[in-house]
Amino acid sequence: MAASPKLPPFDPADPLGIDDLLEVEDLAVRDTVRAWAADRVVPHVARWYEDGELPQIRELARELGAIGALGMSLSGYGCAGASAVQYGLACLELEAADSGIRSLVSVQGSLAMYAIHRFGSEEQKLRWLPRMAAGDAIGCFGLTEPDHGSDPAAMRTYAKRDGTDWVLDGRKMWITNGSVAAVAVVWAQTEGGIRGFVVPTDTPGFSAPEIKHKWSLRASVTSELVLDGVRLPDDAVLPGVTGLRGPLSCLSHARYGIVWGAMGAARSCFETAVEYATSREQFGRPIGGFQLTQAKLADMAVELHKGILLAHHLGRRMDAGRLRPEQVSFGKLNNVREAIEICRTARTILGANGISLEYPVMRHATNLESVLTYEGTVEMHQLVLGKALTGLDAFR
Template identity: 65%
Template sequence: MTASGRPTPLVASPLVDSVFDLDDLLAPEEVVWSRKARAFATNRILPTIEQDFEDRFFRAELVPELGAAGFLGMHLEGYGYGCAGASAVSYGLVCLELEAADSGWRTLVSVQGSLAMSAIHKYGTEDQKQLWLPGMAAGSLIGCFALTEPTGGSDPAAMRTTATRDGDDWVLTGTKRWIGLASVADVAVVWAQTDAGVRGFLVPTGTAGFTATPIAGKLSMRASIQCDVTLDGVRLPADAVLPGATGLSGPFSCLNEARFGIVWGAMGAARSCLDAAIARSRSREVFGRPIGAMQLTQAKLADMLVEYEKGVLLALHLGRLKERGTLSPAQISVGKLNSVREAIRIAGLARSILGGDGVTNEFPVMRHLANLESVRTYEGTDEIHQLVIGRALTGMPAF
C-alpha cells in the first residue's frame, strides 16, 4: 500500500508480461539490472511519488541510494571511477523501470550519468575525472548540465553565454534555463561561447556569481528540480575547461547519451499507464459486466500493447547497435520521437479507459501524461527529431 492507503501501482509485476515476454530477449545480467531497478522503483519511489508530485517535493535522500544501487553513470567505462560499466541495454532497462515509477527519477539518472558524468568522462582530464566521477557515481555529489538558454533551447549554436580569458582565468557570463538539478548540484557542466568556439567548463556551484533558482509553477516534473541559472562574472581557473571538447559536437554527444535513455524510459511510463488500464478494465463494471469484456475497450488495450511492444523492441534494437558502436544520431532520433509520441498516445487511451477517475491521483496516468510533455520537449522536440531524420533521408538540412 502507498502512504495514502492506495494500492501500490503495478510496476513490480507488469500485466503486459502475460503477452510480451521481454526477458526472453535479454541476457541474464540484463534481467538482474532490470529487476534491481524495478525493486527500487517499487519500494523507494512509488510509496511517496503521488504526494511528492502534489507537494512539488524532491526527495533528495534517494540520490545516494541510486548511487549505491549502481545506477548513476552505470554505462560509463573505466576503472577507478566507481561506475558499474554495464551494457547499454542494461542501462536502458534501468531507465525503463525508473520511469515506470516517475519520469523525474529517470531524468535524474540521465542528467547525472548521461549528461554531467558523460561530459567529464568523455572530455575531462584524468584529474577532473578523479575529482568528480567517484562521488557522482556514489550519489554523494550531484552534477548538472547547463546548455539550454532562455532564448533558444533548440538552437544551441545561438547561445549567448560567454567565457573570456582574463590572465590565466576564465570569466563566465550569461543565463541558462531548464537546468535539471542545478540548485542541488555540486558541479555544473556549463557550455559557453569562447573565441575558439563552444567549450565546456566545470563550475563548482559554490563559486561566486553562480546562482540557480528553481522554476516555479510547473505542472509537469513536479517531483524533480529544474532551474534558471545566472552566471554573473563567474571566475574559474584555467584548468576548469574540459580540454577534449571544442564546438557543439561535445554537448551533442552527451545529449545523444541522454536521448538513448529516453527511448527506453518513455516506454516505462507507457507500461505503467497500460497496466493501470488493464487492471481497471477487469474491475470496473458498466452495463452489468467488466468494461474489459467489451470490444471497444479490448481494441484500445490491444492497440496500446502493440505500440508499447514495438517501442521496446525498437529500444532493444538501438541498444544492441549502441553496444556494437554503430548507433547513429538519426537512429537515436527515430527512437526518441517514436517512444515519447507513442507513450503519450498510450497514456491518453489509458485515461479514457479509466473514465473520470483517470484524472485523479488514484491512478498514475495523468502524472505520467504531464511528465511526458516535458520529456517530449527536452533533449530535442518532436520537430527537431523529425528534421534530424529528414536530413538523414534527403541529405539536405532544413534547420
C-alpha cells in the same frame, strides 16, 4: 513425423517474448532497479508530485549510487560499466515510477558525468566522477538558455579570458538538478568556439534559483543557472572537445535513455488500464469485456511492446558501437510520441478516475509533455530524420 515443440504460454506482460533476448545479468539489473523504485518512489511519488517537490533528493541519489544506477554505462572511477541495454532497462524501470526520477539519473549520468568522462582531464575525472557515481555529489548540465533551446549554437553565455583564468557570464534555463548540484557542466561561447566548463556550484557568482509553478515534472528539481562573473581557473575547461560536437554527443547519449524511459511511463499507464478494465463494472460486466475497450488495450499493447523492441534494438547497436545519432532520433521521436498516446488512451479507459492522482496516468501524461520537448523537440527530430533520408538540410 516429429511432434511439434510445446509452445510457451502467452504472457500478457511480455506478449512478444522480449525477455528471451535478455541475459541473466540484464534481468538482474532490471529487477534491482524495479525493486528499488517500488520501495522508494512509487508509494510516495503522487504526494511529491502534488506538492511539487522531490524531498530527500540527496538521500535518493546516494541510494541510486549504491545500486550502481548513476553513470552506470560508464567504466572506471566507481562507475558500474554496465551495458547500454542494462542502462536502458534501468531507465525504463525508473520512469515507470516517475519521469522526474529517471531525469535525475539521466542528467547525472548521461549528461554531467558523461561529459566529464568523455571530454574531461584526468584530474577532473578523479575529482568528480567517483563522488558522482556514489551519489555524494549531484551534477547538472547547462546548455539550454531562456532564448535558445533548439538552436544552441546561438547561445549567449560567454567565457572570456582574464589572465590565466576564465570568466563566465550568462543564463541557462530548465536545468534539472540545478539547485541541488555540487557541480555544473556549463557550455559557453569563447573566442575559439563553444567550450565546456566544470563549474563547482559554490563558486562566487554562480546561483541556481529553482523554477516553480510547473505542471509537469513536478517531482523533479528544475532550475535556472545564473552566471555573473564566475571566475574559474584554466583547468576548469573540458580539454577534450571544442564546438557543438561536445554537448550534442552528450544529448545523444541521454536521448537514448529516454527511448527506454518513455516506455516505462507507457507501461505503467497500460498496466493501470488493464487492471482497471478488468475490475470496473458497467452495464453488469467488467468494461474490459467490451469490444471498444479491448481494441484500445490491444492497440496500446502493440505500440508499447514495439517501442520496447525498438529500444532493445538500439541498445544492442550502441553496445556494438554502431548506433548513429539519427537512429537515436528515430527512437526518441517514436517512443515518446507513442507513450503519450498510450497514456491518453489509458485516461479514457479510466474515465473521470483518470485525472486523479490515486492513479499514475495523468501524472505520466503531463510528465511526458516535458519529455516530448526536452533533449530535442518532435520537430527537431523530424528534421534530423528528414535530412538523413533526403540529404537536404531543412533546419534553416
